[in-house]
Amino acid sequence: MPGNAPAVDLDTLVAALKAAGEPTRLRILALLREGDLTVKDLTTILGQSQPRISRHLKLLVEADLVRRYPEGAWAYYRLAETGRNGGFAAGLVGSLDRGEPLLRRDLERLDAVKRAHAEAAAAYFATNAGSWDELRSLHVSEASVERAMREAIGERPFNAMLDIGTGTGRILELFGDLYQHGIGIDQSQPMLAVARANLDRTGDGRGQPAGAPSPSVQVRHGDVYAIPLTPGSFDLVTIHQVLHFLDDPARAVREAARMLRPGGRLLITDFAPHGLEFLRSDHAHRRLGFDHATVEDWIRAAGLEPVSTRDLVAADETADTLTVTIWLARDPRIEIAGERADGARTAVRTA
Template sequence: MLNNAISPLAWFKALADETRLRLLRILARHELSVGEIVAVLGMGQSRVSRHLAILVGCGLLSSRREGAWTFYSLAAAAPEADFLAGLAPWLAAAGPEADLAAVDEVLRERRRETRRFFNTIAPDWASLRREVLGELDPAELVRAVMPAAVGLAADLGCGPGDLLPVLAERARRVIGVDSSPSMLSLAERRTAGLPVGARMGELEHLPMADGEADFLVICLTLHHLPDPAAALAEARRVLAPEGRLVVIDFAPHGDEVMRRRFGDRWLGFSREKLSEWLDRAGFALADWSEHPVNRGLVAARAVAIPRQPSPRSAQ
């Protein structure tokens, strides 16, 4: 039942505009920044910002500020989310197909930018990482929660392969996945002679079979991805039912230098946001710890396990 304090009149008024309908349609596919929305719609920023303000004002859109960037997405909470869900069949046709093609191109360009960045800085990545992490050793954070014996372990976004020898200490087989050819070349040289294989691929579309892995690590990689939630969903797909996922990344911060110098797309993740994405992907958050590093940043380690279906739903 609709709360008496909430009137749908503002929603219907907001919908009475073609541009705002197009905005809802494209943001139903993905969270986008203002600049990306401008590129998709081919309109001036002031015009786009005015329509975004109307949709945020009536509650149909949510805005999220990260440093100097603002991202927009459909409202996720009731009753606005329920209202938008009911409109979904009509929103699907509320604009030209070129809008959706432009969104897909924005996401592809995000991935290309990330790949170009890591291909360029691959030789210097170890020193850059030490500059931020200081004395913190991600290997120790992984060892502390890795089972003593593992069938197949994988480092998703393995970079130059720093963690692959660590996984090989306890796993019969190890896979490193990365989208950067330069990074994978370094990883292969680092793991010569070990039972380690390298696979090129995006974390949102892993080159792995369903349930193939028993232990997964995503270390300081999520904040580079265009769609971290999709990567976590893929991790759930390739993880065995009794497996374990370890995510190491930054807690929320406002250091814009991390974007410019290290190619970060997201300025960290809160426990609440990561828990939300993990839950949506089919995980339960089993452990969370935080570890101060350089530049006033905090590295967080999340341990997640596949959420088991309830006895009733399994029947």
Template sequence: MLTTFKSLADPTRLRLLAVLARGEFTVQELTTILDVGQSRVSRHLKILSEAGLLSVKREGTWAYYRLDGRNDFFQDIRPFVESRLTRDAGACPDRERLLMVLEQRRVRSLEFFNRHARQWDDLVRDALPMAAYRARLLDQVPARPVILEIGVGTGNLLDGLRRRADRVIGVDHSSVMLQQAGQRIRDAGLTGIELRLGEMRHLPVSEGEVQWAVLNMVLHHAPQPQQVFCELARVLAPGGGITLADLHRHQNEWARERMADQWLGFERSELEGWLLMAGFELKSFEMLNGRDSEHAVVLLSAVKIQ
């Protein structure tokens, strides 16, 4: 208790906690959000980490700080602390700069996809070869009246998803990607598919509108992955669920620039933690290892807890 209270007894460290309650950030991003020097931010991060309030996730040359569960006492008082921090009017400038950092992440990704949409399938095949997983992913998607695909891209899953649903909704934040998906739909003569422009953190889908959701290689582009799962819980009907395929954690730093990846894949523990916090129960998880230079893929299904 004494260690925890000492670590909290500083206004800058309280500001850091308020920011990190919203997601994971690098030292550089935290410096921008708090508008203070890097050495000062690093010193306070060290104190919070030593007290067990924070942990560091290293991805290539980047390090992301996050709230941690090692300090049992802090976990007990965390809801109260966070509720008081959100009511602190002095934190408003921090929140504005935090939203600016997240917007920079989003815009960087959007510009990349708009620029490369017409060559996207070739780019992925050549630059980021992955273990064969498409058939396994579709096998895990149950038949449902309405299925949502987040990050529909050029639409290469739409045909398979349409075979499992009366109606498919495809969402993407890139209008150019949606144009490519629309052309694929027309060329294949597919019906019952609706394309919508929107962000995965704020889906253009009403509450409980869909019964299943599919995320195919999109979560590693999300500015805040945990928020995506919370948004999925909103749009899924009771008993609904998700099927997700994404990259397993790797250290290929070049993917940030060449593929606009925000995250270098994921471990089971963090995915399961985000799902649990958003109200999902993990039902299946497997890792498909690639051959030679192919990236390993994680494949999971989870259901919304009633």
């Protein structure tokens, strides 16, 4: 078996090999190794018809090499990580030469698809930056969400906070009385301009006078997949209403976990699964919400421990009202008092 995939019975292995042993299906597996994709994405990349791609995906799903996750009128596909053939597909495509001309072309086209998605989201943010908080009125009241976030974190002060996809800077304001140093990153320059204006107008939430530059909080341009900050530097990392805009939310969770200090906490706020397709077409949402188990799996895969999951439902719930879910996780490592010979603090992961 390739990689560290668990042992399986003969019939299961033969079925998996038959499913994977076809050029297009092997190319699909190689693409899914890079993240979740839709049928539309795969038809664009591979240049094949939707029925043909759907047929290949059906066979891969039946062989338990790929998982299908419906979201409204769309469905996302990803490599299976658990089950009969958990890890087998990843091990198989891991042995492929990414420099092979056909695979290299597929990966180049995948990059182009992801750039197109990112550009659509950037255009949306640029258009809606000034009214961003108003757009969030589609779900349970922001006051209720913010109150639940504060309850999840508690009132104990801490040193450093990172807000990923900071948007208007509101979450930095929300926790401003708890941290000593706060940083928000965002890929949208117009959103950063709004955040800076808001923080200048209101201060940092810690009693700083409005309009006075505060050394305790700042916002920077940065990529959620490659955060330009020192890993292991933050006691709290927040991802508020960001994951549904991303092509690869699991990767963003891993990058967020990389920023945490031992014992640090990750707070994720996003929508529960829903069927409001207009959010995809009109508001650049890539994903129509997430169920508890999916995000908890991402948390564990990033080396963190889920602590709590909470759903917030509007009191006047209607068909168009979105449920908001809050996930809290922690880094299970503990920091050891003292210094190593090189001066760096050491940490161990608890069992």
